[in-house]
Amino acid sequence: KAGVTQTPRYLIKTRGQQVTLSCSPISGHRSVSWYQQTPGQGLQFLFEYFSETQRNKGNFPGRFSGRQFSNSRSEMNVSTLELGDSALYLCASSRDRGGDEQYFGPGTRLTVT
């Protein structure tokens, strides 16, 4: 079974631009969660989507948004990029109910200049 895939793997953007990251979950998984990893703040939960609905949201500004499609693939968008948005963005998929094991993709490394 294929694992979680994320595209692109690396991205360089300029302050003020916006960016869209994509995540394809493991086949049969309906929940997709997003995390931001930085050296200073560590791993922080962004949001979770389940059956095309946002089920949980972390403490991030409204510039961070996401969505999930009917095939469970998910995208996250960051608008008006700031230098502090430079991070590794990780996507994780789970079957459905809360507390399930989450399987992570390799991440997208975003650099904002």
Next chain:
Amino acid sequence: AQSVTQPDIHITVSEGASLELRCNYSYGATPYLFWYVQSPGQGLQLLLKYFSGDTLVQGIKGFEAEFKRSQSSFNLRKPSVHWSDAAEYFCAVGSNAGNMLTFGGGTRLMVKP
């Protein structure tokens, strides 16, 4: 609010020696507890999970963890470390309210030959 503390930022052990990584959590109800490992430039790999039942949980790669409710701890152990175990290890707590994890700050493991 739930939280996770990993008291040791760095640990160095000799190859073949035993290993224990500490994790303390704060959570109101019965927690879902996880250990993940991350190699440089990679996503997170799930080592093991605990929710209920036997407090000693076996995972992949020869790792095990013990849940101690009285100490709010979930320490990860391995009887004999291999050079390939060098990586960063994260403890995380989740809930049945969805698939969102709160991570500890991580422990970087170095293995001496």
